[in-house]
Amino acid sequence: MQWETVIGLEVHVQLSTKSKLFSGSSTAFGAEPNTQASAVDLAMPGTLPVANAEAFRFACLFGLAVNAKINQRSIFERKNYFYPDLPKGYQITQLAEPIVGPGEVHIQLGDGTVKTVRIHHAHLEEDAGKSLHEDSSLIAGQGMSGIDLNRAGTPLIEVVTEPDMRSAEEAVAMAKHLHSIVTALDICDGDMSQGSMRFDVNISVRPKGQNELGTRTETKNLNSFRFMEDAIALEVDRQIDVLESGGKIIQETRLYNGDTRQARSMRSKEESNDYRYFPCPDLLPVVLSDEYIDDLRQQMPELPEAKRQRFMESYGLSPYDANALAADRATAAYFESAAKQCGEPKLAANWIMGDLAAQLNQTETPIQSCPISTEHLAGLIKRIADGTISSKIAKQVFTALWNGEGDVDTIIAERGLKQVSDTGALEKMVDEVIAQSPQQVENYRKADDKKRPKMLGYFVGQIMKASKGQANPQAVNEILLKKLQE
Amino acid sequence: MHNLTLAELSKGLREKAFSSLELTEHFLARVNRLDGVYNSFISITDEQALEQARAADRVLANGGGDPLCGIPLAHKDIFCTAGVKTTCGSKMLSNFVPPYNATVVENLHRAGAVVLGKTNMDEFAMGSSNETSYYGLVKNPWAQDCVPGGSSGGSAAAVAAQLAAGATATDTGGSIRQPAALCGLTGLKPTYGRVSRWGMIAFASSLDQAGTLTHTAEDAAMLLQSMAGFDPKDSTSVDQEVPDYLEALRGKITGLKIGIPKEYFGQGLNPGTEQAVRTGIHQLEKLGAKAIEISLPHSHLAVPTYYVIAPAECSANLSRFDGVRYGHRCEDPKDLLDMYRRSRGEGFGNEVKRRILVGTYALSAGFYDAYYRKAQQIRRLIKQDFVDAFKQVDVIAGPTAPSTAFAFGAKKDPVAMYMEDIYTIATNLAGLPGLSIPCGLVENKPVGLQIIGNYFDEGRILNVAHQFQQATDYHQSTPANID
Numbered sequence: 001m002q003w004e005t006v007i008g009l010e011v012h013v014q015l016s017t018k019s020k021l022f023s024g025s026s027t028a029f030g031a032e033p034n035t036q037a038s039a040v041d042l043a044m045p046g047t048l049p050v051a052n053a054e055a056f057r058f059a060c061l062f063g064l065a066v067n068a069k070i071n072q073r074s075i076f077e078r079k080n081y082f083y084p085d086l087p088k089g090y091q092i093t094q095l096a097e098p099i100v101g102p103g104e105v106h107i108q109l110g111d112g113t114v115k116t117v118r119i120h121h122a123h124l125e126e127d128a129g130k131s132l133h134e135d136s137s138l139i140a141g142q143g144m145s146g147i148d149l150n151r152a153g154t155p156l157i158e159v160v161t162e163p164d165m166r167s168a169e170e171a172v173a174m175a176k177h178l179h180s181i182v183t184a185l186d187i188c189d190g191d192m193s194q195g196s197m198r199f200d201v202n203i204s205v206r207p208k209g210q211n212e213l214g215t216r217t218e219t220k221n222l223n224s225f226r227f228m229e230d231a232i233a234l235e236v237d238r239q240i241d242v243l244e245s246g247g248k249i250i251q252e253t254r255l256y257n258g259d260t261r262q263a264r265s266m267r268s269k270e271e272s273n274d275y276r277y278f279p280c281p282d283l284l285p286v287v288l289s290d291e292y293i294d295d296l297r298q299q300m301p302e303l304p305e306a307k308r309q310r311f312m313e314s315y316g317l318s319p320y321d322a323n324a325l326a327a328d329r330a331t332a333a334y335f336e337s338a339a340k341q342c343g344e345p346k347l348a349a350n351w352i353m354g355d356l357a358a359q360l361n362q363t364e365t366p367i368q369s370c371p372i373s374t375e376h377l378a379g380l381i382k383r384i385a386d387g388t389i390s391s392k393i394a395k396q397v398f399t400a401l402w403n404g405e406g407d408v409d410t411i412i413a414e415r416g417l418k419q420v421s422d423t424g425a426l427e428k429m430v431d432e433v434i435a436q437s438p439q440q441v442e443n444y445r446k447a448d449d450k451k452r453p454k455m456l457g458y459f460v461g462q463i464m465k466a467s468k469g470q471a472n473p474q475a476v477n478e479i480l481l482k483k484l485q486e
Numbered sequence: 487m488h489n490l491t492l493a494e495l496s497k498g499l500r501e502k503a504f505s506s507l508e509l510t511e512h513f514l515a516r517v518n519r520l521d522g523v524y525n526s527f528i529s530i531t532d533e534q535a536l537e538q539a540r541a542a543d544r545v546l547a548n549g550g551g552d553p554l555c556g557i558p559l560a561h562k563d564i565f566c567t568a569g570v571k572t573t574c575g576s577k578m579l580s581n582f583v584p585p586y587n588a589t590v591v592e593n594l595h596r597a598g599a600v601v602l603g604k605t606n607m608d609e610f611a612m613g614s615s616n617e618t619s620y621y622g623l624v625k626n627p628w629a630q631d632c633v634p635g636g637s638s639g640g641s642a643a644a645v646a647a648q649l650a651a652g653a654t655a656t657d658t659g660g661s662i663r664q665p666a667a668l669c670g671l672t673g674l675k676p677t678y679g680r681v682s683r684w685g686m687i688a689f690a691s692s693l694d695q696a697g698t699l700t701h702t703a704e705d706a707a708m709l710l711q712s713m714a715g716f717d718p719k720d721s722t723s724v725d726q727e728v729p730d731y732l733e734a735l736r737g738k739i740t741g742l743k744i745g746i747p748k749e750y751f752g753q754g755l756n757p758g759t760e761q762a763v764r765t766g767i768h769q770l771e772k773l774g775a776k777a778i779e780i781s782l783p784h785s786h787l788a789v790p791t792y793y794v795i796a797p798a799e800c801s802a803n804l805s806r807f808d809g810v811r812y813g814h815r816c817e818d819p820k821d822l823l824d825m826y827r828r829s830r831g832e833g834f835g836n837e838v839k840r841r842i843l844v845g846t847y848a849l850s851a852g853f854y855d856a857y858y859r860k861a862q863q864i865r866r867l868i869k870q871d872f873v874d875a876f877k878q879v880d881v882i883a884g885p886t887a888p889s890t891a892f893a894f895g896a897k898k899d900p901v902a903m904y905m906e907d908i909y910t911i912a913t914n915l916a917g918l919p920g921l922s923i924p925c926g927l928v929e930n931k932p933v934g935l936q937i938i939g940n941y942f943d944e945g946r947i948l949n950v951a952h953q954f955q956q957a958t959d960y961h962q963s964t965p966a967n968i969d
Contacts, residue, residue, distance in 0.1 A: 039586055043806040045579065046566045046588060046685040048720050078802050080849070082826055089805020147810065276849035278858060281692035281799055283721050 001244070002208035005236050006216075007171045008163035010200040011178055012156050013188045014127065015058045020153035021126045022049030022092065027155070029194050033132075033148035041153045043087035048282050051076070055155040056286060058187035059099045059124050060296050062157055065181050065303050066119050068103025072288045074124075076280040081273045084147050085129035093158075095277050098123035099286075100157070106305055107177045110169065112319040117174050118162040127154040163202065163213065168232035172225050175199055180304040180327040192223050199228055204249070205239045214239070215249040219256050219263060231256040234263055307332055315345035324353055330367045334374055341378030344385050351377060355398055372401045379408035392469045393417045421472040423479070426463075429471065430479045433462045444484055456480060487512050488648040489964065492557055492705035495651055499546055499556045506546065506556030510539035510600050513558040517602060517649045520968070523630070526644035528563045528621045529571050530603040538600040545598055554712055555598030560650035562641045563604035564611055565591050565696070566685040574687045575607040575619040575637075578807045578814045578833030588685025589717045590654055590696050597712040602650050606640025609835045610804065611661055611689040613637050614906035615897065618837040623894060626669060627965040628931050632891035635665030635906075641699045642669040647968045652700040652709055656686060658693045659792050660887075660910025663922035666699055667886035667934020670924045670963060672951060674698045674706040677942050678917035679724035681710075682717030688803040690796035691722075693914040702961055703923065703951035707731035710944060726942060734945030735952040740774030742950065745879030749785035750909050756889035758928035763885045766925030766935040766954070770883065773953055778879055782871040787864050788912040789904055794848045794861035795915070800838075801845030807833060840900065869916040876940045881947055885909050886922035886934030909936060919944045923951045924960040932963070 020027055023040035040047045063070045075097045078090040100122035106114050129152035133145050159178060165171045179197060182188040189196050204216035219235055222228045234256070239249055251269040256262075302310075304326045311322035311332075325335045335352050339345040356377070360367055380397055383389050389397060389412060400411045412418055420426060434441055437459070444455045456477070463476050487509055490498065498504055514532050521527050535558065542556035566572050566584035568591075573579045587595065595601075608618040616624040616639025626634040627647040634643040638655035642665035645653050655662045657675035666673025674697045681696040688694060698709040711732065716725040746767060751760060771777055809815035809829030816832055819825030834842070848857035875882060887906055897903040913920040918938055925935035935954075939947035955961050 039584075042811055044566075044584060044586075044812065045572070045574065045582065045687040045806070046584070046683075047586075048684055048722075050719060050721050080802055080805060082805065082808060084808075084810050084822065087806060087811060088802075089808060090802050274851045276802075276846065276851075276854075278798060278802070278849055278854075281690075281722075282688075 003205045003236075003240050003243075004208045004210075005167055005232075006163045006204045006206065006213055007165035007167075007232065008202040009159070009161045009165070009171060009174060010202070010218075011159040011161075011175070012127075012198040012200075013062070013159060013178075013182050014196045015055055015155040015157060015187055016189050017052055017054045017058065017155055019052060021052050021055050021124065021155035023153055025153065031150055033146065033150060035150065037129075037149035037152060041087065041149050043089075049092060049280075051283060051286065052155060055124055056099065056288070057296065058155075058185070059122065059157050060288065060293060061185045061187055061300065062122060062159070062182065063100035063103065064293075064297055064300055065185055066100075066103035066105050066122075068119055068122070069101035070288065070293050071097060071099055071101050072290075072293070073097060073285050074099040075285045076124075076283045077277045078280045080276045083128070083131075084145070085131045085149070085152065087129070087149060087152055091126060091128065092280055092283070093125035094123035097285075105174075105177055105181070107170070107173045108308065108319060108323045109173055110320075115170060115173075117164045120160040120162050122157050122159040125156050125158060127151050127156050163204075168229045168236070171201060171232055172229050175225055175228060176327060177304065180329075184301060184304055184307075184329045186301070186329075195223060198223050201228060201232060201235075203232060203235045203239070205236060205243065215251050217249065217252050217254050219254045220266070222256060224258070227256060227258045230261055231263060234261070238263075315339060315349070317345065317349055321349045321353065325349060328367070334367050334370070337374035338377045338381070341375060342381040342385070344381050347381045347385065348377070351381060351398075355395065359402060371404055372398075376401050376408060383408055383412065387419060387421060387472060388412065389417055389419050390469060390473060392464075393419065417470060419472045420467055420470045421475050423475065426471060426475055426479055427483075429463050429466055430459075430476065430483050433459055433466065434483060437462070441484065456484075459484070488516055488651075490651070491702050492554070492652050492700060492708050493702070495557050496553045496708070506539040506542040506600060507536065509556065510535050510558045510602070513602055513650060520647060521644075521649060524625050524627060524643045524647050524649070525622050526606055526624050526634075526640040526647065526649060527560065527603045528573055528575070528606050528640065531570055531601055532603075534570070535600050535602050542598045542600060552597035552712065553708055554594065556600060557651050558600045558602050559594065560602050560605045560641060560644050560653040561591060562607055562638050562653065562655045564607060564656050564687045565654060566687070567591055567601070567604065570604065572604065572687070573621065574611070575609040575621060576833065576835070576838070577620040580620070580814065582813055584685070586685060589682035589719065590686065590713050592685075593712050593715070594654070594709075599712075605638070605644050605653060608637035608639065608661075609838050610687070610800070611637040611656055611658055611694075612800070612837050612841055614660065614664055614903050615892075615894075616640065616665075617894065618835055620835060626891045627968055628670060629891055631893055632931070633668070633894060635668035635887070635891065637661040638665050638673075638699060642666060642671055642673070645669070645671055645699050645701065646965060648964070652698060652705050654696060654709070654713070655699045656694055656696050657910075657914065658689050658695075658796060659914050660907035662697045662699060663910050663920055663934065663936060664887045664906060666922040667924075667932065667936075668891040670932030670961070670965070672700050672703050672706050672921065672923050672955075672961060673934075674710060674921040674944070674948070675913070675919060676710060676714065676944050677724075677919045678914075679722055680919070680942065680944065681713050682715070682720040682723045684717055684719040688799075690799040691803060692799060693792075693796060695914070703921070703948050703955055704732070704735055706921065707735055707948045707952070710948075714944075724942075729945050731945055731948055734949050737949055738774060739770065739950055739953050742770075742775040742881065743879040744770060744775050744777050745780035745875050745882040746777050747780050747782045747785065747875070747882060747884055749782050750884035754888050754905065754908065755885060756928070759885055759887070759889050759933050762926035762928060762933035763935050767883055769925075769958060770950065770954060773957055775950075777883075780875050780879060780882070782868075782875060782912065784864065784867045784871050785912060788868055788915060789908055791861045791864045791868065792907070792911045792915060793844065793904060794857045795865065797841040797845030798848045798858050798861075799845065801842045801849065804834070804838065804842055809833070837900070865915045868912050872912070872916045872918055872938075880940075881943075881950055882938040884936055886936040890928050890931035890933060913938050917941070919947060921947050921951055923954060924963070926960055927963065
């Protein structure tokens with residue numbers, strides 16, 4: 001049977017407000033446990049929450065970015081459950097009247113097609129603290145658990161999509177798209193390793209052509225795109241196996257382990273809590289005016305979707321390149337700066353997505369701290385474009401730039417890397433190679449037009465070798481063709 | 487000195503008839519001598535009080551100070567006091583010392599008031615007799631075999647026995663006004679949002695409001711003046727100017743329209759109480775007011791509505807008492823669930839458990855619509871009754887409680903106890919201000935006359951109460967044998 005995968009996402013986005021959603025404590029990551037927890041965060045008796053206006057601004061910006069309806073009246077509710085890292089015994093969240101209503105985004109897939117994914121809603125809520133169990137180095141005693149409430153009360157928006165994705169690829173593309181939106185808006189630092197964005201994936205399968213949705217499972221807390229892709233593949237295979245062997249999918253929450261690349265059931269629907277939501281009487285409904293929302297609309301930065309379009313139109317980039325460069329705000333800015341300085345946007349795109357990206361990846365350097373300035377990269381591209389150096393030699397210059405060995409022209413001059421385009425010198429080299437390779441010359445001359453270009457490569461290679469890569473390949477080609485036909 | 491009103495004490499301090507230190511020592515001596523009988527205090531903060539009194543005397547010596555400067559008061563033990571144990575009447579918080587002051591405490595501290603101690607109360611303010619306190623029964627100074635009312639029973643008994651010149655209290659369904667009635671005091675519950683709830687341990691957040699227990703309306707006005715105001719730490723406090731309440735007391739009430747809700751004089755109202763209340767209303771008519779019969783048609787739904795909403799909110803509010811961060815934790819928990827179960831099982835008394843259970847049930851999947859949502863709908867109808875009534879009348883008057891103070895153990899059935907608040911609960915559901923003033927004695931036990939005002943109309947109900955007290959002396963009767 002042909003199966004169709006159906007995926008919906010629930011995405012927790014940690015907002016990068018300075019203080020928490022309902023208290024004045026800092027939201028900075030990595031402080032000593034419980035040093036960023038006030039009486040409110042500890043849920044001391046008599047303390048009360050006061051909503052952080054900045055969090056509303058951020059949530060509204062997100063709503064506008066996903067073309068959503070902003071609910072001008074939203075209310076906070078209490079979601080009740082007991083857990084040691086939930087100090088009040090309830091989480092303040094939104095349910096019936098969330099701040100962001102239905103919206104939609106357009107994501108680009110690998111083959112260049114664009115797909116619409118609908119947003120069901122997005123709501124504001126507070127994060128819980130962290131439970132540290134005995135394997136944590138922070139816990140002294142055996143059999144002890146520790147509670148760190150630094151994160152408790154950190155503002156989140158939870159984005160809930162419709163089940164519009166049909167493959168892991170689409171789900172990952174959507175996740176990346178949301179990542180690019182929240183970082184473009186600067187409402188989230190996007191650092192997934194610190195849990196700034198966490199993905200829950202709802203997955204079901206159904207026979208192809210069937211309208212009705214299959215029973216879904218939820219795989220929780222995926223904090224990398226790679227894990228997400230892997231977890232979806234795993235779960236889809238599992239569901240298909242179960243169904244094909246005559247079994248039934250149980251609605252459950254599953255936990256994926258990135259180290260073992262395995263998932264296990266955490267709890268079934270029957271075991272799930274009754275959260276007894278009700279409106280939080282400590283907080284009034286939040287009412288936003290038309291002016292407030294219009295103001296935010298004015299403040300909206302250029303979003304990845306628009307940027308992608310502009311990159312295609314004004315720089316002539318392919319959809320793939322435009323998408324890749326526009327997705328990350330810092331990368332996009334780097335590209336634009338380099339492209340403008342060198343006047344060669346396509347070359348700039350190739351270098352940034354090729355050698356530069358590889359080097360940044362390998363050294364785990366964010367592009368914001370890239371050792372090669374956009375000015376230097378633009379300089380390098382200019383020298384390629386004007387024929388001063390070959391693409392091959394350019395790689396050497398690139399490495400030197402990365403290592404901080406000066407500017408492009410100095411490096412080229414000091415190392416004598418300038419491309420040899422002087423016809424006299426090149427002709428001499430060509431003559432030498434032809435003289436040393438009588439057999440190859442003979443073969444070439446006997447061969448038909450189809451085989452010749454490939455055979456020509458041998459001579460070019462020899463000359464490049466002899467010139468240490470500095471010979472201008474185009475000029476070499478021309479001279480070779482002429483000489484070999486003599 | 488102990489039989490003076492706040493206003494008289496304030497004058498005496500200013501005229502150097504006595505110092506705050508003398509006054510404070512005098513009250514502390516009374517507390518130490520007499521409170522063994524009444525049990526109105528959970529904590530006595532004598533050292534701190536003397537220190538505050540000395541500081542107040544320095545301010546007064548320089549001719550400065552707020553009208554409350556140097557006056558010894560008591561706080562209901564529901565208000566957090568920095569460095570002073572705050573129990574909320576519960577074993578759960580028997581070891582809890584907050585690192586912060588409630589805004590009410592802070593405001594009165596800033597005014598220079600002296601705090602004698604923390605008063606007894608029903609556990610987490612859940613009760614109408616002070617019998618649910620972990621810290622023992624409180625005796626009504628008027629009749630020692632009777633309850634003082636609740637939940638602010640300790641504050642009421644302390645003021646009635648003249649162990650403190652005035653006291654703070656809280657009212658979620660009548661917890662200021664009913665003890666005021668039962669102890670012959672003036673008890674004011676302001677409009678919801680008038681006084682900050684920050685640092686006041688929550689019972690039912692949408693109903694809780696801090697107020698005062700004093701001998702006179704004038705004293706209530708003095709206290710409220712310092713307590714009221716917007717607090718950025720409480721989102722439900724209202725950013726509205728605090729009027730001059732003492733100024734508001736003065737006007738005559740000629741032509742004032744007083745609504746008398748017929749529903750407040752039905753079955754269940756003790757005949758003696760009814761007669762005293764009607765006499766009180768007649769007295770207001772003699773002062774020029776006009777009594778008009780009105781109807782609050784949804785009154786009979788107030789108690790059942792309250793007993794869905796208040797428990798629902800408390801079931802969540804009390805979840806934080808889990809033994810993890812502060813408060814009671816059971817011995818040697820074997821795992822997390824065991825710790826939760828035993829800490830809460832041991833820390834909470836039966837009435838608190840009953841309300842948590844009721845509230846949890848009312849919010850549960852499948853019951854929410856039938857209970858919580860329905861209760862919220864009825865709450866709006868109850869509020870609308872008042873909104874409609876206030877189109878017709880300026881204030882509403884009636885009984886505060888159905889009868890006078892009852893004997894300990896007399897109301898073992900929880901529902902019988904809940905009916906104690908039948909006339910007070912609706913104002914909490916509507917968020918309106920209300921007060922109770924003494925209007926006579928029945929079998930030598932005080933009766934309370936309730937006056938309910940429109941939103942933020944504390945000035946007007948205090949005015950009515952003050953004019954009543956200028957013309958009568960009910961508020962000057964004191965229990966026998968309090969010395």
